[in-house]
Every structure is written in C-alpha cells, then in structure tokens.
Amino acid sequence: MSDNGTRRDFLYVATTAVGAVGAAAAAWPFIDYLNPDAAERALASIEVNIADLQEGQSITVMWRGKPIFIRYRTPQEIADAEAVAMSDLKDPFAQNANLSPEDPSTDPNRSVPGEQQYIIMIANCTHFGCIPTGESGEYGGWYCPCHGSQFDTAGRVRAGPAARNLDIPPYKKDGDVIVIG
Ligand code: FES
16 A cells, blocks of 8 residues: 555544534533433423513513513503402412412512512413413403403403413522523
C-alpha cells in the first residue's frame, strides 16, 4: 500500500470514529426522551418567562398536555372582578390549587398572594373541556363557544351550563418567571 493510501485509510477510520461518537451523543437525548419516567419528570413543571407580557395581553402555554392561559389583567378587569358580589357567583369556591379547597372565589383568591394582576388558569372549559375565547362574552372575561358558558375577568363562571370556575393550576411566580406544576 502506498503512503497516500495509508493516510487516506487513516483519515477514513478517524472520521468514522468521530461520526459514531457524534451519533451516539445525538441519540442519547432522544432515547432518554422515550423513557416514560424522564418524560414525565420533564413535563411535571414548566417555566414561563413573562418579562415581555404587557398589561392587557394573554399567552397560552402547554402544561401536562393542557393549555394554560396566562393573562396580565388591566386595572379595570381587576376592579370589575372585585366589584362582583359573592352571591352572584355560581361557584363559591376559588378552585385555586394554591389555596385550600374551601377558600371563597374572591378576586384575590384567584391568583397567588401579591400577584393579583396575573391570572393563570387551565384553559379547558369546566363543562366539557372546550377552549373558551378571551376578552369575550357578557362579563368581559372568557366565552366558551361550545355551549355558551361565560366567565368573568377572574375566570369565574357566571352563565351557561358550566358549574365550576376555570381551574387554577399549582404555580409560583419568581421574578419574571412563572413555574407551573
Ligand atoms: S364545553 Fe364550554 S360550555 Fe360546554
């Protein structure tokens, strides 16, 4: 074999070895992703940076396969929700996983303490699970087009067939980051 041939063979072998290492490294996260425990751990909680979310804006993120509404409410929306008499609410409970099940559905109880401007809710209608439309309906909150349930600016059911307020998932706010789950 000539010197050139030897060098070519060496380069070929060296390149193949690097390629194999690269493929193994690339495959590992995919294999790990297929591990149900790892996938479940990864989905158990999510972090959402809301630094760019402006007053009056909403975003929807996915958590454990469910859409989650995050809305930065306006002062008017908060004032409207606070003005509602408890006796006008269909569901008297906060339905807030961060509080006790018996806590009443006052407007502050629909957020975590000190963060009343943000409302964070599982976006499935509590009737049959459709996704309500925001800033809609008679109460200025969410309107579910499937069967006409209406929710106010705190996500509390006010009319239609739904019997429960939109559910609030476990979350905490840490600076600009909301950790859900
Ligand atoms: S699913 Fe929303 S009103 Fe029926």
